[in-house]
Amino acid sequence: xxxxxxxxxxxxxxxxxxxxxxxxxxxxxxxxxxxxxxxxxxxxxxxxxxxxxxxxxxxxxxxxxxxxxxxxxxxxxxxxxxxxxxxxxxxxxxxxxxxxxxxxxxxxxxxxxxxxxxxxxxxxxxxxxxxxxxxxxxxxxxxxxxxxxxxxxxxxxxxxxxxxxxxxxxxxxxxxxxxxxxxxxxxxxxxxxxxxxxxxxxxxxxxxxxxxxxxxxxxxxxxxxxxxxxxxxxxxxxxxxxxxxxxxxxxxxxxxxxxxxxxxxxxxxxxxxxxxxxxxxxxxxxxxxxxxxxxxxxxxxxxxxxxxxxxxxxxxxxxxxxxxxxxxxxxxxxxxxxxxxxxxxxxxxxxxxxxxxxxxxxxxxxxxxxxxxxxxxxxxxxxxxxxxxxxxxxxxxxxxxxxxxxxxxxxxxxxxxxxxxxxxxxxxxxxxxxxxxxxxxxxxxxxxxxxxxxxxxxxxxxxxxxxxxxxxxxxxxxxxxxxxxxxxxxxxxxxxxxxxxxxxxxxxxxxxxxxxxxxxxxxxxxxxxxxxxxxxxxxxxxxxxxxxxxxxxxxxxxxxxxxxxxxxxxxxxxxxxxxxxxxxxxxxxxxxxxxxxxxxxxxxxxxxxxxxxxxxxxxxxxxxxxxxxxxxxxxxxxxxxxxxxxxxxxxxxxxxxxxxxxxxxxxxxxxxxxxxxxxxxxxxxxxxxxxxxxxxxxxxxxxxxxxx
Numbered sequence: 001x002x003x004x005x006x007x008x009x010x011x012x013x014x015x016x017x018x019x020x021x022x023x024x025x026x027x028x029x030x031x032x033x034x035x036x037x038x039x040x041x042x043x044x045x046x047x048x049x050x051x052x053x054x055x056x057x058x059x060x061x062x063x064x065x066x067x068x069x070x071x072x073x074x075x076x077x078x079x080x081x082x083x084x085x086x087x088x089x090x091x092x093x094x095x096x097x098x099x100x101x102x103x104x105x106x107x108x109x110x111x112x113x114x115x116x117x118x119x120x121x122x123x124x125x126x127x128x129x130x131x132x133x134x135x136x137x138x139x140x141x142x143x144x145x146x147x148x149x150x151x152x153x154x155x156x157x158x159x160x161x162x163x164x165x166x167x168x169x170x171x172x173x174x175x176x177x178x179x180x181x182x183x184x185x186x187x188x189x190x191x192x193x194x195x196x197x198x199x200x201x202x203x204x205x206x207x208x209x210x211x212x213x214x215x216x217x218x219x220x221x222x223x224x225x226x227x228x229x230x231x232x233x234x235x236x237x238x239x240x241x242x243x244x245x246x247x248x249x250x251x252x253x254x255x256x257x258x259x260x261x262x263x264x265x266x267x268x269x270x271x272x273x274x275x276x277x278x279x280x281x282x283x284x285x286x287x288x289x290x291x292x293x294x295x296x297x298x299x300x301x302x303x304x305x306x307x308x309x310x311x312x313x314x315x316x317x318x319x320x321x322x323x324x325x326x327x328x329x330x331x332x333x334x335x336x337x338x339x340x341x342x343x344x345x346x347x348x349x350x351x352x353x354x355x356x357x358x359x360x361x362x363x364x365x366x367x368x369x370x371x372x373x374x375x376x377x378x379x380x381x382x383x384x385x386x387x388x389x390x391x392x393x394x395x396x397x398x399x400x401x402x403x404x405x406x407x408x409x410x411x412x413x414x415x416x417x418x419x420x421x422x423x424x425x426x427x428x429x430x431x432x433x434x435x436x437x438x439x440x441x442x443x444x445x446x447x448x449x450x451x452x453x454x455x456x457x458x459x460x461x462x463x464x465x466x467x468x469x470x471x472x473x474x475x476x477x478x479x480x481x482x483x484x485x486x487x488x489x490x491x492x493x494x495x496x497x498x499x500x501x502x503x504x505x506x507x508x509x510x511x512x513x514x515x516x517x518x519x520x521x522x523x524x525x526x527x528x529x530x531x532x533x534x535x536x537x538x539x540x541x542x543x544x545x546x547x548x549x550x551x552x553x554x555x556x557x558x559x560x561x562x563x564x565x566x567x568x569x570x571x572x573x574x575x576x577x578x579x580x581x582x583x584x585x586x587x588x589x590x591x592x593x594x595x596x597x598x599x600x601x602x603x604x605x606x607x608x609x610x611x612x613x614x615x616x617x618x619x620x621x622x623x624x625x626x627x628x629x630x631x632x633x634x635x636x637x638x639x640x641x642x643x644x645x646x647x648x649x650x651x652x653x654x655x656x657x658x659x660x661x662x663x664x665x666x667x668x669x670x671x672x673x674x675x676x677x678x679x680x681x682x683x684x685x686x687x688x689x690x691x692x693x694x695x696x697x698x699x700x701x702x703x704x705x706x707x708x
Contacts, residue, residue, distance in 0.1 A: 018099035041073020159204035192227035255303030262299030338613035377512030381541025461508030481515035
C-alpha cells in the first residue's frame with residue numbers, strides 16, 4: 001500500500017521542524033520562531049478544549065489533530081527554560097521524541113478525509129451486474145430527518161414498530177442528553193393509534209415506564225392531529241432530578257394534587273415566604289374552576305414536608321382557590337389587647353372584635369345597617385373558653401354606640417359582677433333571667449306605641465336616627481341552655497326568648513344568648529336559631545373537641561362550609577414521638593391555652609378563625625366603656641312599672657306571676673308545689689300534659705308523672 005502524498009509531506013514537516021525546536025531556544029532565545037511556536041501551541045489548546053466540549057462525533061480525532069502543536073510548544077518552552085542543552089542533551093531528546101510521536105500519530109490526524117485512501121496499486125474496480133435496489137425501510141424514509149430522529153427510528157424498528165406507529169420526529173429536550181419527545185403517527189393513514197402504553201415505549205428505549213408520558217397531539221397550522229397522532233415524552237434525566245430535588249410545583253403535583261393527595265385536582269399558583277411574620281404561604285386553585293376544594297390538611301402537610309401541627313398550619317378557602325398558611329410559631333397564641341379605638345363602632349355599626357391568623361381585623365356589628373334594625377347575637381363555648389371576655393368587648397362596643405345593655409347569668413361570678421358596674425342591669429339566677437326577658441318582651445309593646453317627637457307617631461327602630469326616642473337594648477343571657485332547662489322558670493325563659501328573637505329587632509331589641517350547645521334539645525329552638533343566625537355573626541369558641549366545635553359552627557351556617565379546627569391546646573410538635581417512646585421519655589408539656597380563639601361565621605356563611613380582643617378584668621375596664629352608663633328612658637321605665645316588670649328582679653315570685661295562684665297550695669305533706677322542682681300533683685301534671693308543645697315539655701311531663 002503506497003503512502004498518500006499528504007501523509008508523506010506531513011511527516012517531512014515534522015522531521016524538519018524537530019531540529020528547529022531544539023536549536024532555536026538555545027541559540028536564538030529572542031527569535032520570532034519561539035513566539036510563533038508558542039502561539040501555535042495556544043491555538044492547539046483552544047482547539048482541544050472546543051473538541052472536548054462538543055457533543056458531536058469525532059472529538060477524539062480532533063484532539064489528535066491539535067496535539068502536535070501543543071507538544072511542540074511544550075518542547076520549546078522546556079528547551080528555553082533549561083540551561084544550555086539541558087542535562088544529558090535533554091533538549092535534543094525532547095525534540096527527537098516529539099518528531100517520532102508526531103510521525104506515528106499523524107495518520108490519525110488527517111482531516112482531508114476520515115478513512116485511509118485506497119492503495120495506488122489497487123486494481124481498478126470491475127463493473128458488476130446491476131442488482132435490484134433495496135426497498136426503503138418503512139421506519140427510516142428518506143425525508144431528510146436529523147440524526148436523533150434516525151437513531152430513534154432504528155430503536156423503534158428494532159422494537160417491531162409498536163402499535164403500528166411511525167416516528168415522525170424526535171426532539172431533544174433543552175440541556176438534557178437523554179430526554180426527548182417523540183411525535184408518533186399511525187403507519188396507516190386514517191387509523192387511530194391503539195394499544196400504545198408507557199411500558200411499550202419504555203421497553204423500546206430502555207427506560208422505566210414511569211419516565212414515559214403519552215399525550216394527545218393538538219391540531220396546529222401545518223400539522224395534523226387527532227387520534228392518529230400521539231406524543232411520547234421520555235424523561236429519565238428530568239424524573240431523576242424531580243425525585244431528588246423537585247421544585248415547589250413538582251412536589252405539589254406529585255404529592256398533593258394526585259387522586260390520593262391532600263388536595264386532589266388542584267395546582268399550586270405560587271409559594272411565598274414572609275420572614276417578618278414567620279409564615280410560608282401556599283396559594284393554590286382547582287384545575288377545574290367549577291369544583292370545590294376537598295382538602296385533607298394532614299395529608300397536605302405530609303406531602304409538603306410540613307409538621308402536622310393544627311396550631312401552626314391553617315387553610316383558607318375562597319371559592320375554587322385556597323390558601324395554606326404554615327407559621328413558625330402558633331399565631332393565635334398572641335394576645336391582642338382591647339382598646340377603645342378598636343371597639344368604637346363606625347357609621348355602619350361595625351367594630352373590631354379580633355384578628356385572624358393572617359393579622360386581618362375581624363369585625364362584628366352592634367346593629368344591622370343594611371336592614372335598619374338591631375342585631376341579635378349568638379356566643380357558644382364551654383367553660384373557660386373566652387365567652388365572658390367576648391361579652392366585655394361586645395358590651396363596651398354597644399355602650400360606646402350609646403346602647404343599653406342587660407346581662408343575666410344562671411350563677412354569679414366575678415367577671416359578670418364586674419361587668420355589672422358598666423351596664424344598665426345585671427343579675428345572676430334563672431328568676432332574674434326570666435324577668436329580664438319578660439321586661440324586654442314588654443318593651444316591644446311599649447315601643448310599638450311610643451310616639452316619635454318629630455310627628456307624634458310611632459315608628460320602627462332605625463339605627464342612628466337622631467329622632468328615635470329610645471336607645472337600642474341588648475339583652476344578654478349567659479348559660480341560656482342551663483336556664484332553659486330550669487324546673488321552675490325554664491319554660492318561661494325559652495318561650496319569651498323565642499318571642500324576643502322574632503319580634504325584638506324592629507323595636508331596637510337584640511337578644512344575645514350564650515351557652516354550650518346551639519341545638520333544639522338544649523333550649524335553642526329551630527325558630528330561635530334561624531333568627532339568630534340570619535341577624536348576627538355567630539361566634540363559636542372551643543366546644544370541648546374539634547368535632548363538637550365543627551358541628552356547632554355548621555349548625556349556625558346556611559351551608560356546610562369547611563370549618564377551622566380549634567384544638568384543646570396549642571402545642572408544637574417537638575422531635576419524634578416514636579423515638580421518645582423507645583427511650584421511655586415523657587412528652588414535652590408545652591401547651592398554650594386556646595381560650596379566646598373562636599370561629600366567627602361571617603355574613604356570607606364563611607367560617608373564619610380568629611383570636612378575640614382581650615379585656616383584662618384584673619385592671620380597670622373603665623377605659624373601654626363610656627363615662628356614663630346608658631339607661632332606658634323615664635317613659636319606658638314608667639310603663640314597665642305599670643306592668644309590675646321593673647324594680648328588683650331578685651324578689652320572690654308573686655302569686656300568679658309565673659304559674660296560677662292555686663299552685664301555691666300545699667300537696668298534703670306540707671310541701672309547696674312551686675318549690676317542688678317538678679314534683680307536682682296530679683292537677684299540675686294534667687295541666688302540663690294538656691299544654692305539651694315540644695319534646696322538652698313532653699319529657700318534663702313524663703318526669704312529673706313518674707315522679708322521676
